[in-house]
Amino acid sequence: MLEELELRDLGPIRKAVIAPAAGMTAITGETGAGKSMLLSALQLISGGGADSARVSPEADKAWAQGVFSVGEGHPVLQAAQDCGVEAEDGELFLSRTVPASGRSRAVCGGKTVPRSVLSRLAEYLVTIHGQSDQIRIASPARQRAFLDDYARNTDERAAYAIAWQDYREVSDRLERLSAQQAQVRQQADYLKDSIAQINRVDPQPDELDTLKAQRDTIEHAAQIAQGVRAAMTALDASSLDEAGDEPGACQLVTQAIHALESIGIARISDEPVQQLKQLRAQMLDVTFSLGHYVDTEEEGADLDQLNARIHELTELVSRWGPTLQDVIAWRDQAELNVQDLDASPEKLAELQDLRQRRYRRLQQVARKLTVSRQTAADRLGETVTKELAQLAMSGARLDIRVEERTADGDGVPFDATGGDTVSFMFTPFPSAQPMPMGKSASGGELSRLMLALELALAERVCEDPSQNSQAGMTFIFDEVDAGVGGKTAVELGRRLARLAQSAQVLIVTHLPQVASWADAHYVVAKQVGAKATATTVRQVSGEERVEEIARMLAGNESHASLDHARELLAMSSLDHVA
Structure with missing residues (x-):
């Protein structure tokens, strides 16, 4: 979980500190105020590309740091140790410095590390769903991993991993022996031909x-x-x-x-x-x-x-x-x-027989893994399709295909992940043809599709949190409210709040119907001075929050808009019954 995000001299923001809530945190502000800089800071500490043009004017460098709380057993701890980094008192520090000219510097746990280390660790900590980050789920590997998380097929994957390792081990031995035998036969043939040539002369x-x-x-x-x-x-x-x-x-x-x-x-x-x-x-x-x-x-x-x-x-x-x-x-x-010279045909036959036995075992466990994925795919597709109908995407649907892979050049249809391919196929409207996710959805549609997927996964996590490899993940959503309003906006906020019950959620939004559901609310605002314009980031609560919601509703703070804002905040609760 992200405990604190701090940034300095990034774009128009000279200094800001955000302490997100454990549940849902909303970030609002007028267009052009600089909300995107908060996402830029998160992308920097996640190993994203560094752009020196985003360093604040008159500053020599920009800096961002995220402090993450990681409990015992969190998968990021082992990944950090593999990179030579240790968490301190249950906290992991990720920071990035971007100079106005020159190369950026990544630091993790007080140690300078390659940028790739931040990218690797951030995979366990942060998932950014924005216009430029939706391509992640378009990867077949990410789709398969997401489906496996939803399927809760840890036992099936573990059994397959063992069977795959056993099969590869004997296959490698057989390949080495076969190669040695080929060399022995070649050597023997060479010697025989040479002897015959000498004897002939x-x-x-x-x-x-x-x-x-x-x-x-x-x-x-x-x-x-x-x-x-x-x-x-x-x-x-x-x-x-x-x-x-x-x-x-x-x-x-x-x-x-x-x-x-x-x-x-x-x-x-x-x-x-x-x-x-x-x-x-x-x-x-x-x-x-x-x-x-x-x-x-x-x-x-x-x-x-x-x-x-x-x-x-x-x-x-x-x-x-x-x-x-x-x-x-x-x-x-x-x-x-x-x-x-001896080609050892008996040993070769013995390994060939062993490989056949292990291949049959691999087929058995691969089939169980495929069945678990196919069962989960049907359920996940139906759940997401229902969620989309509530997110102003009526008629859209998600179909998840799990297809057994054809054999490769060696006649083996398996790899380290199983014997099938997983593809998320999205249909934006009833008459459209299903297309791979990421190629058939707009940015806003894809953001809401991701939200529906995360909500479906959250429901499974609630059934058994120990089965979720993304436990403790921080989800950041940007542009998910594009083209949404009215009742659909309320439903969008409600679903984000539901997701926040099992994961930390940060949402950059223009909709008061969404912001009103947040547990914490930050406002990004421009302050125009006589000599310069600065951007501030401050947390609002109580009456200040009512005023921000009123501004988002009506653009002013009239008595009517304030009353409307109070009513909206009161209704934005999962415990509220309409």
Whole structure:
């Protein structure tokens, strides 16, 4: 509950303090007096946008603070603790400073906090129903939450939350295991393909170096052949079956031997002849060896085939090298690794079975939650439609649709909130087509529609207040009296007073028939001075309140208007019987 609202230098209001009643508080004043600044202050402490243009002239900053009474067990206490803020003596302080230039500053419980913290906490404390705030209820999430509050289905939601958590837990485990198995299968397939590729090539440890050397030899075959032939011709031209003009070295040595032998061995030593014969034998051996190279080159090895083999081996080295020995070692280890890989199909089947069982449980509790919402939707729609008829909206109706959701891409029609979608459909007049709430109602209609919804919820709260997640909420209504007058205005005031029996209500109004129902009454008024115009906010009671109601009724304080005001105030009581 809002105990106190204080603001300084906001628009035309230099300073104001409001202590709203626990029930209904009315804020009145002539058009343009500055009543909107009070709403601006509430929006600021609720985390709304800050507009430096609203800082009072000649002031360097505007400031607003709300003091909220929060009893033990209030849901905002846990939210505040999550944000690092503690209530003090059962009170929570929310304030905001808006400089004339620069960024605003949010403070909660004496600590500077991000603006988003104020927004989060204000959701538990304040609901503003104004022209710019009606979009809240247009959110499907807010509509579902409102319907759940009305349905009082705490047990069903708790059972669903447990079932949903259990289902997601096993689904996450199954997804992780499936992903791991996919990775294992991919790894095994990679190893098998690699092993097959290496085995197909069948590399030998030193094969690549040998083949490269052989290729070099083949690529230089012409040069080698020319040199070998020249050497053999010089040694023995007959070894190549070629007749040369010049004798080779072997022929010359033979001639030398014959010349020595022709003179007779006895006449000279035979040692030179033996040495020449040994030399000739060595030259013939060399010639024979060179003839082998000539024969090899003449075989003409297939260079293309050789290059193809070298390419295959090089590919292996580039992937699993840097040498063929490394390639072979990698293959041998890969063959061992393939044997160790296990996809654990038994564990996968076990989790799949568990997920199916938990999914069936989820379906059961989701159905109970859906039934609770559908039952509450019918009752809430009828109640709100009846309320609208009393608020100058005869013929308008609210239909609340609870439809089971279709399956998503994973084949699961559930999420953390249940298995259905909730939509508030508003029909402004009998011949109109139902449209989503927020798209088919004007600002005034939407404000009264919100009032009817809050009244319906208040009736349920009276049945069992412990079931209301909005207990202790402060409701602020603006523009709910647009286009309303006469008897309808009286009914509007009566219904606001009924809501104030279970929640705190602040209403900005131009209607005396509404203001007369308030437990506390504040007047916003302009005071025009010689040099400046100031706006004051003061609480009125007794005869001052009678005078304000008379002004609202007739624009003056005549005896007739004063008597009318006293009569209206006397009749504005839930205990009054017309």
